[in-house]
Amino acid sequence: MTTEVRVPTLGESVTEATVATWFKKPGDSVAVDEMLCELETDKVTVEVPSPASGKLADIVAAEGETVGVDALLATIAEAGEAGAETVEERPSQKAKDTKEAKDEPAKSAGGGSTDVMVPTLGESVTEATVSTWFKAVGDTVAQDEMLCELETDKVSVEVPSPAAGVLAEITAAEGTTVSASAKLGVISGSGASSAPKVQEEGANGEAYAAPAPGASNRGDVENAPAAKKAMAEAGISADKVTGSGRDGRIMKEDVQKAIASASAAPAASSAPTAPRAPVPADDAAREERVKMTRLRQTIARRLKDAQNTAAILTTYNEVDMTEVMALRNEYKDLFEKKHGVRLGFMSFFTKACCHALREVPEVNAEIDGTDIVYKNFVHMGIAAGTPQGLVVPVIRDADSMSFAEIEKAINEKGKRARDGKLSMAEMQGGTFTISNGGVYGSLMSSPILNPPQSGILGMHKIQDRPMAINGKVEIRPMMYLALSYDHRIVDGKGAVTFLVRVKEALEDPRRLLMDL
The missing domain is CATH 4.10.320.10 (E3-binding domain)
Structure with a gap:
Protein backbone atom coordinates (compact mmCIF):
# COMPACT_ATOMS: atom_id res chain seq x y z
CA MET A 1 0.00 0.00 0.00
CA THR A 2 1.38 3.40 -0.98
CA THR A 3 0.53 6.92 0.14
CA GLU A 4 0.98 9.92 -2.09
CA VAL A 5 2.85 13.03 -0.96
CA ARG A 6 1.37 16.09 -2.64
CA VAL A 7 2.02 19.83 -2.65
CA PRO A 8 0.02 21.40 0.21
CA THR A 9 -1.98 24.61 -0.02
CA LEU A 10 0.53 27.38 -0.62
CA GLY A 11 -1.52 30.36 0.42
CA GLU A 12 -3.77 32.91 -1.15
CA SER A 13 -2.90 33.76 -4.79
CA VAL A 14 0.11 31.38 -4.77
CA THR A 15 -0.25 28.72 -7.46
CA GLU A 16 3.19 27.16 -7.76
CA ALA A 17 6.41 26.50 -5.87
CA THR A 18 9.93 25.25 -6.43
CA VAL A 19 11.26 22.11 -4.71
CA ALA A 20 14.18 23.53 -2.72
CA THR A 21 15.52 20.60 -0.66
CA TRP A 22 14.77 16.93 -0.08
CA PHE A 23 15.69 15.83 3.43
CA LYS A 24 15.04 12.16 2.71
CA LYS A 25 16.10 9.85 -0.09
CA PRO A 26 14.31 6.83 -1.58
CA GLY A 27 14.47 3.88 0.80
CA ASP A 28 14.70 6.01 3.94
CA SER A 29 12.31 5.25 6.77
CA VAL A 30 9.96 8.08 7.64
CA ALA A 31 7.53 8.72 10.49
CA VAL A 32 4.20 10.50 10.33
CA ASP A 33 4.71 14.29 10.19
CA GLU A 34 8.44 13.93 9.73
CA MET A 35 9.67 16.62 7.33
CA LEU A 36 10.33 15.27 3.86
CA CYS A 37 11.15 18.31 1.77
CA GLU A 38 10.98 22.07 1.59
CA LEU A 39 9.25 24.15 -1.08
CA GLU A 40 9.96 27.77 -1.92
CA THR A 41 7.39 30.23 -3.25
CA ASP A 42 7.84 33.90 -4.07
CA LYS A 43 6.55 34.70 -0.59
CA VAL A 44 7.33 31.94 1.90
CA THR A 45 9.11 28.65 2.47
CA VAL A 46 6.78 25.67 2.98
CA GLU A 47 7.76 22.46 4.77
CA VAL A 48 6.15 19.23 3.57
CA PRO A 49 5.62 16.59 6.30
CA SER A 50 5.11 12.90 5.67
CA PRO A 51 1.40 11.96 5.60
CA ALA A 52 2.16 8.41 6.77
CA SER A 53 4.88 6.24 8.27
CA GLY A 54 6.85 3.79 6.15
CA LYS A 55 9.59 4.17 3.58
CA LEU A 56 10.07 6.81 0.90
CA ALA A 57 9.44 4.76 -2.23
CA ASP A 58 10.29 7.28 -4.90
CA ILE A 59 10.73 10.98 -5.56
CA VAL A 60 8.64 12.35 -8.40
CA ALA A 61 9.62 16.03 -8.22
CA ALA A 62 13.35 16.55 -7.95
CA GLU A 63 15.09 19.55 -6.40
CA GLY A 64 14.78 22.61 -8.60
CA GLU A 65 11.53 21.55 -10.24
CA THR A 66 8.53 23.89 -10.28
CA VAL A 67 5.30 22.24 -9.13
CA GLY A 68 1.69 23.36 -8.85
CA VAL A 69 -0.71 23.05 -5.94
CA ASP A 70 -1.65 19.39 -5.26
CA ALA A 71 1.09 18.12 -7.59
CA LEU A 72 2.58 14.72 -6.74
CA LEU A 73 5.94 15.01 -4.99
CA ALA A 74 6.67 11.44 -3.89
CA THR A 75 5.12 8.21 -2.63
CA ILE A 76 5.39 6.53 0.76
CA ALA A 77 5.30 2.72 0.94
CA GLU A 78 4.63 0.61 3.99
CA ALA A 79 7.77 -0.65 5.68
CA GLY A 80 9.40 -3.36 3.57
CA GLU A 81 7.61 -2.39 0.36
CA ALA A 82 9.69 0.60 -0.78
CA GLY A 83 10.48 0.42 -4.46
CA ALA A 84 14.01 0.28 -5.69
CA GLU A 85 13.47 2.79 -8.45
CA THR A 86 12.62 6.46 -8.45
CA VAL A 87 10.89 8.37 -11.20
CA GLU A 88 13.63 10.94 -11.04
CA GLU A 89 16.48 11.23 -8.61
CA ARG A 90 18.59 14.27 -8.03
CA PRO A 91 22.15 14.05 -9.44
CA SER A 92 23.51 15.03 -6.04
CA GLN A 93 21.45 12.26 -4.43
CA LYS A 94 22.84 9.69 -6.85
CA ALA A 95 26.36 10.81 -5.99
CA LYS A 96 25.53 10.55 -2.30
CA ASP A 97 24.08 7.06 -2.75
CA THR A 98 27.20 5.99 -4.64
CA LYS A 99 29.36 7.45 -1.88
CA GLU A 100 27.42 5.65 0.83
CA ALA A 101 27.72 2.38 -1.05
CA LYS A 102 31.49 2.88 -1.08
CA ASP A 103 31.49 3.79 2.57
CA GLU A 104 29.84 0.58 3.78
CA PRO A 105 32.94 -1.67 3.54
CA ALA A 106 35.01 0.96 5.35
CA LYS A 107 32.42 1.15 8.09
CA SER A 108 32.50 -2.55 8.82
CA ALA A 109 36.08 -3.38 7.85
CA GLY A 110 37.86 -2.45 11.07
CA GLY A 111 36.19 -3.48 14.26
CA GLY A 112 37.55 -0.35 15.94
CA SER A 113 36.35 2.21 13.41
CA THR A 114 34.11 5.10 14.46
CA ASP A 115 32.05 7.29 12.18
CA VAL A 116 32.36 11.07 12.47
CA MET A 117 28.84 12.45 12.17
CA VAL A 118 27.47 15.97 11.79
CA PRO A 119 26.72 17.25 15.32
CA THR A 120 23.45 18.87 16.34
CA LEU A 121 23.18 22.07 14.32
CA GLY A 122 20.39 23.74 16.26
CA GLU A 123 16.70 24.39 15.87
CA SER A 124 15.48 24.83 12.26
CA VAL A 125 18.97 24.22 10.78
CA THR A 126 18.93 21.21 8.49
CA GLU A 127 22.22 21.44 6.61
CA ALA A 128 25.72 22.88 6.75
CA THR A 129 28.75 23.36 4.53
CA VAL A 130 32.11 21.77 5.36
CA SER A 131 34.34 24.84 5.45
CA THR A 132 37.70 23.51 6.71
CA TRP A 133 39.34 20.20 7.55
CA PHE A 134 42.05 20.61 10.19
CA LYS A 135 43.25 17.03 9.79
CA ALA A 136 44.32 15.05 6.74
CA VAL A 137 43.72 11.38 6.02
CA GLY A 138 46.31 9.37 7.95
CA ASP A 139 46.69 11.92 10.76
CA THR A 140 46.61 10.68 14.34
CA VAL A 141 43.88 12.32 16.38
CA ALA A 142 43.02 12.42 20.06
CA GLN A 143 39.49 12.17 21.42
CA ASP A 144 37.74 15.56 21.32
CA GLU A 145 40.48 17.04 19.13
CA MET A 146 38.97 19.32 16.50
CA LEU A 147 38.69 17.61 13.13
CA CYS A 148 36.82 20.10 10.96
CA GLU A 149 34.60 23.13 10.95
CA LEU A 150 31.10 23.37 9.51
CA GLU A 151 29.40 26.58 8.47
CA THR A 152 25.65 27.09 8.66
CA ASP A 153 23.72 30.19 7.68
CA LYS A 154 23.96 31.37 11.29
CA VAL A 155 27.06 30.07 13.06
CA SER A 156 30.22 28.01 12.65
CA VAL A 157 30.21 24.57 14.28
CA GLU A 158 33.36 22.73 15.33
CA VAL A 159 33.40 18.95 14.99
CA PRO A 160 35.54 17.14 17.58
CA SER A 161 36.83 13.62 17.15
CA PRO A 162 34.49 11.07 18.79
CA ALA A 163 37.41 8.74 19.54
CA ALA A 164 41.20 8.52 19.54
CA GLY A 165 42.88 6.89 16.55
CA VAL A 166 43.72 7.71 12.95
CA LEU A 167 41.61 9.66 10.47
CA ALA A 168 41.12 6.84 7.98
CA GLU A 169 38.68 8.49 5.63
CA ILE A 170 37.13 11.85 4.74
CA THR A 171 33.68 11.35 3.25
CA ALA A 172 32.64 15.02 3.03
CA ALA A 173 35.25 17.25 1.41
CA GLU A 174 35.63 20.97 1.98
CA GLY A 175 32.81 22.82 0.25
CA THR A 176 30.39 19.89 0.50
CA THR A 177 26.89 20.62 1.78
CA VAL A 178 25.83 17.98 4.29
CA SER A 179 22.56 17.22 6.04
CA ALA A 180 22.08 17.21 9.80
CA SER A 181 22.62 13.44 10.01
CA ALA A 182 25.41 13.00 7.44
CA LYS A 183 28.72 11.22 7.92
CA LEU A 184 31.85 13.34 7.65
CA GLY A 185 34.63 10.81 8.07
CA VAL A 186 35.87 7.65 9.75
CA ILE A 187 38.26 7.28 12.68
CA SER A 188 40.19 4.01 12.82
CA GLY A 189 41.11 2.85 16.30
CA SER A 190 43.76 0.42 15.08
CA GLY A 191 46.53 2.97 15.52
CA ALA A 192 47.18 3.24 11.81
CA SER A 193 45.05 3.67 8.76
CA SER A 194 44.88 0.31 7.02
CA ALA A 195 44.21 1.87 3.65
CA PRO A 196 44.30 5.63 3.79
CA LYS A 197 42.27 7.23 1.04
CA VAL A 198 44.34 9.52 -1.12
CA GLN A 199 41.26 10.76 -2.86
CA GLU A 200 37.68 11.31 -1.79
CA GLU A 201 34.69 12.30 -3.80
CA GLY A 202 33.19 15.75 -3.50
CA ALA A 203 29.51 16.56 -3.59
CA ASN A 204 29.50 16.51 -7.38
CA GLY A 205 31.28 13.19 -7.65
CA GLU A 206 34.61 14.72 -8.65
CA ALA A 207 37.81 13.47 -7.10
CA TYR A 208 38.91 15.36 -4.02
CA ALA A 209 42.52 15.12 -2.93
CA ALA A 210 42.96 14.98 0.82
CA PRO A 211 45.16 17.79 2.09
CA ALA A 212 48.80 16.82 1.78
CA SER A 261 48.57 42.47 13.62
CA ALA A 262 49.87 43.27 10.16
CA SER A 263 46.84 45.40 9.31
CA ALA A 264 47.08 47.26 12.64
CA ALA A 265 50.77 48.04 12.27
CA PRO A 266 51.63 51.59 11.19
CA ALA A 267 52.19 51.99 7.48
CA ALA A 268 55.81 52.06 6.45
CA SER A 269 57.28 55.39 5.46
CA SER A 270 56.91 56.21 1.81
CA ALA A 271 59.71 55.07 -0.43
CA PRO A 272 60.32 55.05 -4.16
CA THR A 273 58.24 52.31 -5.68
CA ALA A 274 59.25 50.04 -8.48
CA PRO A 275 57.64 50.56 -11.87
CA ARG A 276 54.29 48.86 -12.13
CA ALA A 277 54.02 45.83 -14.34
CA PRO A 278 52.06 46.25 -17.56
CA VAL A 279 48.32 45.79 -17.05
CA PRO A 280 47.07 42.55 -18.65
CA ALA A 281 44.72 43.13 -21.54
CA ASP A 282 42.28 40.56 -20.24
CA ASP A 283 40.64 41.89 -17.07
CA ALA A 284 39.10 38.50 -16.37
CA ALA A 285 42.58 37.13 -15.71
CA ARG A 286 42.90 39.55 -12.80
CA GLU A 287 39.55 38.75 -11.22
CA GLU A 288 38.92 36.31 -8.43
CA ARG A 289 35.56 34.64 -7.92
CA VAL A 290 34.85 33.38 -4.39
CA LYS A 291 31.60 31.74 -3.35
CA MET A 292 29.73 33.66 -0.63
CA THR A 293 29.74 31.91 2.72
CA ARG A 294 26.41 30.77 4.09
CA LEU A 295 26.70 33.41 6.82
CA ARG A 296 27.28 36.16 4.24
CA GLN A 297 24.33 34.92 2.18
CA THR A 298 22.10 35.05 5.24
CA ILE A 299 23.29 38.55 6.15
CA ALA A 300 22.56 39.73 2.61
CA ARG A 301 19.10 38.13 2.56
CA ARG A 302 18.06 39.42 5.99
CA LEU A 303 19.21 42.99 5.34
CA LYS A 304 17.43 43.08 2.00
CA ASP A 305 14.30 41.66 3.61
CA ALA A 306 14.47 44.44 6.20
CA GLN A 307 14.58 47.05 3.45
CA ASN A 308 11.73 45.43 1.57
CA THR A 309 9.49 44.97 4.62
CA ALA A 310 10.04 47.75 7.15
CA ALA A 311 9.47 51.47 6.61
CA ILE A 312 12.98 52.42 7.72
CA LEU A 313 13.64 56.01 8.73
CA THR A 314 16.63 57.48 10.57
CA THR A 315 16.78 60.39 13.01
CA TYR A 316 20.03 61.96 14.22
CA ASN A 317 21.35 63.80 17.25
CA GLU A 318 24.71 64.48 18.86
CA VAL A 319 25.96 63.90 22.35
CA ASP A 320 28.65 65.66 24.35
CA MET A 321 30.76 62.84 25.83
CA THR A 322 32.58 65.07 28.35
CA GLU A 323 30.80 63.77 31.47
CA VAL A 324 30.91 60.10 30.50
CA MET A 325 34.62 60.34 29.70
CA ALA A 326 35.35 62.14 32.96
CA LEU A 327 33.39 59.58 35.00
CA ARG A 328 35.09 56.72 33.20
CA ASN A 329 38.58 58.18 33.70
CA GLU A 330 37.89 58.74 37.39
CA TYR A 331 36.70 55.24 38.19
CA LYS A 332 38.14 52.95 35.49
CA ASP A 333 41.09 51.71 37.59
CA LEU A 334 38.96 51.07 40.65
CA PHE A 335 36.27 49.47 38.49
CA GLU A 336 38.72 47.08 36.84
CA LYS A 337 40.34 46.20 40.16
CA LYS A 338 37.02 45.32 41.75
CA HIS A 339 35.19 43.67 38.86
CA GLY A 340 38.06 42.28 36.79
CA VAL A 341 36.87 43.92 33.58
CA ARG A 342 37.53 47.28 31.93
CA LEU A 343 34.93 50.02 32.05
CA GLY A 344 34.06 50.93 28.46
CA PHE A 345 31.54 53.17 26.77
CA MET A 346 29.19 50.35 25.73
CA SER A 347 27.84 49.84 29.25
CA PHE A 348 26.89 53.53 29.42
CA PHE A 349 25.11 53.33 26.06
CA THR A 350 23.39 50.07 26.99
CA LYS A 351 22.15 51.57 30.26
CA ALA A 352 21.02 54.76 28.51
CA CYS A 353 19.09 52.80 25.87
CA CYS A 354 17.39 50.60 28.47
CA HIS A 355 16.40 53.76 30.32
CA ALA A 356 14.96 55.34 27.14
CA LEU A 357 13.17 52.15 26.05
CA ARG A 358 11.08 52.20 29.22
CA GLU A 359 9.73 55.61 28.22
CA VAL A 360 9.29 54.77 24.52
CA PRO A 361 8.31 51.05 24.54
CA GLU A 362 7.34 50.94 20.85
CA VAL A 363 11.04 51.11 19.92
CA ASN A 364 11.43 47.85 21.87
CA ALA A 365 8.45 46.18 20.18
CA GLU A 366 7.90 44.25 16.96
CA ILE A 367 5.14 43.69 14.43
CA ASP A 368 3.64 40.22 14.12
CA GLY A 369 1.06 40.23 11.35
CA THR A 370 -1.53 42.76 12.44
CA ASP A 371 -0.39 42.70 16.10
CA ILE A 372 2.18 44.78 17.94
CA VAL A 373 4.18 42.74 20.45
CA TYR A 374 5.54 44.90 23.27
CA LYS A 375 8.53 43.48 25.15
CA ASN A 376 8.59 44.10 28.90
CA PHE A 377 12.29 43.29 28.97
CA VAL A 378 15.38 44.29 26.99
CA HIS A 379 17.45 41.68 25.23
CA MET A 380 20.17 43.94 23.87
CA GLY A 381 21.89 42.98 20.63
CA ILE A 382 25.49 44.22 20.30
CA ALA A 383 26.58 44.16 16.64
CA ALA A 384 30.12 42.82 16.20
CA GLY A 385 32.26 42.58 13.10
CA THR A 386 34.15 39.31 12.68
CA PRO A 387 36.36 37.85 9.93
CA GLN A 388 33.34 35.78 8.88
CA GLY A 389 30.90 38.71 8.77
CA LEU A 390 28.59 40.75 10.98
CA VAL A 391 27.00 38.93 13.92
CA VAL A 392 24.75 40.26 16.68
CA PRO A 393 25.15 38.41 20.00
CA VAL A 394 22.36 39.14 22.46
CA ILE A 395 22.74 40.17 26.11
CA ARG A 396 19.58 38.93 27.78
CA ASP A 397 17.74 41.04 30.36
CA ALA A 398 20.26 43.85 29.98
CA ASP A 399 17.80 46.19 31.66
CA SER A 400 18.29 44.37 34.98
CA MET A 401 22.10 44.16 34.81
CA SER A 402 24.74 46.33 36.48
CA PHE A 403 27.52 48.15 34.63
CA ALA A 404 29.97 45.38 35.56
CA GLU A 405 27.62 42.61 34.43
CA ILE A 406 27.06 44.36 31.10
CA GLU A 407 30.79 44.88 30.50
CA LYS A 408 31.54 41.24 31.35
CA ALA A 409 28.79 40.01 29.03
CA ILE A 410 29.94 42.25 26.16
CA ASN A 411 33.54 41.16 26.62
CA GLU A 412 32.65 37.46 26.72
CA LYS A 413 30.25 37.61 23.78
CA GLY A 414 32.69 39.66 21.71
CA LYS A 415 35.49 37.15 22.23
CA ARG A 416 33.22 34.25 21.31
CA ALA A 417 32.08 36.12 18.21
CA ARG A 418 35.64 36.75 17.02
CA ASP A 419 36.54 33.10 17.64
CA GLY A 420 33.46 31.93 15.73
CA LYS A 421 32.14 30.07 18.78
CA LEU A 422 28.76 31.77 19.22
CA SER A 423 25.79 29.43 19.31
CA MET A 424 22.56 30.25 17.53
CA ALA A 425 20.79 30.64 20.85
CA GLU A 426 23.19 33.48 21.70
CA MET A 427 22.11 35.43 18.60
CA GLN A 428 18.35 34.97 18.84
CA GLY A 429 15.64 36.86 20.68
CA GLY A 430 17.12 40.38 20.63
CA THR A 431 14.64 43.24 21.08
CA PHE A 432 16.92 46.21 20.27
CA THR A 433 20.41 46.57 18.79
CA ILE A 434 23.41 48.87 19.26
CA SER A 435 25.95 49.14 16.44
CA ASN A 436 29.27 50.90 17.06
CA GLY A 437 30.71 52.02 13.74
CA GLY A 438 32.91 54.47 15.60
CA VAL A 439 35.48 51.78 16.34
CA TYR A 440 36.22 51.74 12.59
CA GLY A 441 36.33 55.54 12.34
CA SER A 442 32.78 56.16 11.07
CA LEU A 443 31.67 59.75 11.72
CA MET A 444 28.09 59.39 10.49
CA SER A 445 25.99 56.54 9.11
CA SER A 446 22.43 55.22 8.94
CA PRO A 447 22.26 51.73 10.48
CA ILE A 448 19.83 49.22 9.03
CA LEU A 449 17.29 47.37 11.16
CA ASN A 450 17.93 43.89 12.48
CA PRO A 451 14.50 42.27 11.80
CA PRO A 452 12.08 41.76 13.43
CA GLN A 453 13.31 44.53 15.73
CA SER A 454 11.94 48.04 15.32
CA GLY A 455 14.97 50.06 16.35
CA ILE A 456 18.77 50.16 16.15
CA LEU A 457 21.12 52.79 17.58
CA GLY A 458 24.24 53.72 15.64
CA MET A 459 27.24 54.99 17.64
CA HIS A 460 30.03 56.85 15.87
CA LYS A 461 33.50 58.26 16.33
CA ILE A 462 34.16 60.64 19.23
CA GLN A 463 35.68 63.75 17.73
CA ASP A 464 36.68 67.08 19.25
CA ARG A 465 34.60 69.89 17.78
CA PRO A 466 34.07 73.59 18.66
CA MET A 467 30.75 73.99 20.46
CA ALA A 468 28.91 77.04 21.79
CA ILE A 469 28.68 76.54 25.59
CA ASN A 470 27.02 79.34 27.60
CA GLY A 471 27.87 81.87 24.92
CA LYS A 472 31.49 80.76 24.61
CA VAL A 473 33.19 78.50 22.09
CA GLU A 474 34.68 75.40 23.71
CA ILE A 475 36.25 72.28 22.30
CA ARG A 476 34.16 69.26 23.33
CA PRO A 477 34.36 65.51 22.53
CA MET A 478 31.24 65.04 20.42
CA MET A 479 29.58 61.94 18.95
CA TYR A 480 26.83 61.73 16.37
CA LEU A 481 24.02 59.31 17.22
CA ALA A 482 21.66 57.75 14.68
CA LEU A 483 18.45 55.89 15.44
CA SER A 484 16.98 53.88 12.58
CA TYR A 485 13.43 52.76 13.28
CA ASP A 486 10.43 51.11 11.67
CA HIS A 487 8.02 53.94 10.93
CA ARG A 488 5.15 51.43 10.74
CA ILE A 489 5.21 51.12 14.52
CA VAL A 490 7.35 54.05 15.75
CA ASP A 491 6.22 57.61 15.09
CA GLY A 492 8.63 60.48 14.64
CA LYS A 493 7.81 61.85 18.08
CA GLY A 494 8.69 58.56 19.77
CA ALA A 495 11.94 58.19 17.82
CA VAL A 496 13.11 61.71 18.60
CA THR A 497 12.11 61.35 22.27
CA PHE A 498 14.08 58.11 22.54
CA LEU A 499 17.22 59.68 21.10
CA VAL A 500 16.89 62.79 23.28
CA ARG A 501 16.59 60.59 26.42
CA VAL A 502 19.76 58.71 25.43
CA LYS A 503 21.54 62.03 24.88
CA GLU A 504 20.40 63.39 28.26
CA ALA A 505 21.47 60.25 30.12
CA LEU A 506 24.95 60.32 28.57
CA GLU A 507 25.51 64.03 29.07
CA ASP A 508 24.49 63.69 32.73
CA PRO A 509 25.15 60.05 33.80
CA ARG A 510 23.74 60.80 37.26
CA ARG A 511 20.27 60.67 35.69
CA LEU A 512 20.78 56.90 35.26
CA LEU A 513 21.34 56.50 39.00
CA MET A 514 18.29 58.62 39.80
CA ASP A 515 16.15 56.93 37.12
CA LEU A 516 15.34 60.33 35.58
Missing part, protein backbone atom coordinates in the same frame (compact mmCIF):
# COMPACT_ATOMS: atom_id res chain seq x y z
CA PRO A 213 51.27 17.57 4.55
CA GLY A 214 52.92 20.90 3.88
CA ALA A 215 56.25 22.36 4.70
CA SER A 216 56.60 23.78 8.17
CA ASN A 217 58.76 26.55 9.52
CA ARG A 218 59.46 24.34 12.53
CA GLY A 219 61.31 21.37 11.15
CA ASP A 220 59.11 18.31 10.71
CA VAL A 221 56.12 19.84 12.53
CA GLU A 222 53.15 19.92 10.16
CA ASN A 223 50.99 23.04 10.27
CA ALA A 224 47.21 22.71 10.35
CA PRO A 225 45.71 22.37 6.84
CA ALA A 226 43.34 25.26 7.54
CA ALA A 227 46.30 27.41 8.55
CA LYS A 228 48.15 26.61 5.33
CA LYS A 229 45.06 27.48 3.34
CA ALA A 230 44.61 30.78 5.23
CA MET A 231 48.29 31.71 4.75
CA ALA A 232 48.06 31.01 1.03
CA GLU A 233 44.94 33.16 0.70
CA ALA A 234 46.49 36.01 2.71
CA GLY A 235 49.85 35.78 0.94
CA ILE A 236 51.94 35.50 4.11
CA SER A 237 54.70 33.00 4.86
CA ALA A 238 54.82 30.65 7.82
CA ASP A 239 57.86 32.39 9.31
CA LYS A 240 55.69 35.46 9.89
CA VAL A 241 53.27 33.51 12.07
CA THR A 242 53.77 32.32 15.65
CA GLY A 243 52.25 28.89 16.19
CA SER A 244 50.27 28.14 19.33
CA GLY A 245 49.65 24.45 18.65
CA ARG A 246 51.58 21.43 19.85
CA ASP A 247 55.34 21.75 19.12
CA GLY A 248 54.75 25.16 17.54
CA ARG A 249 52.19 23.92 15.03
CA ILE A 250 50.49 26.88 13.30
CA MET A 251 46.72 26.88 13.66
CA LYS A 252 44.08 28.85 11.75
CA GLU A 253 43.64 31.25 14.70
CA ASP A 254 47.37 32.04 14.63
CA VAL A 255 47.12 33.12 10.99
CA GLN A 256 44.12 35.34 11.76
CA LYS A 257 46.06 37.01 14.59
CA ALA A 258 49.06 37.57 12.32
CA ILE A 259 46.85 39.14 9.65
CA ALA A 260 45.18 41.39 12.24
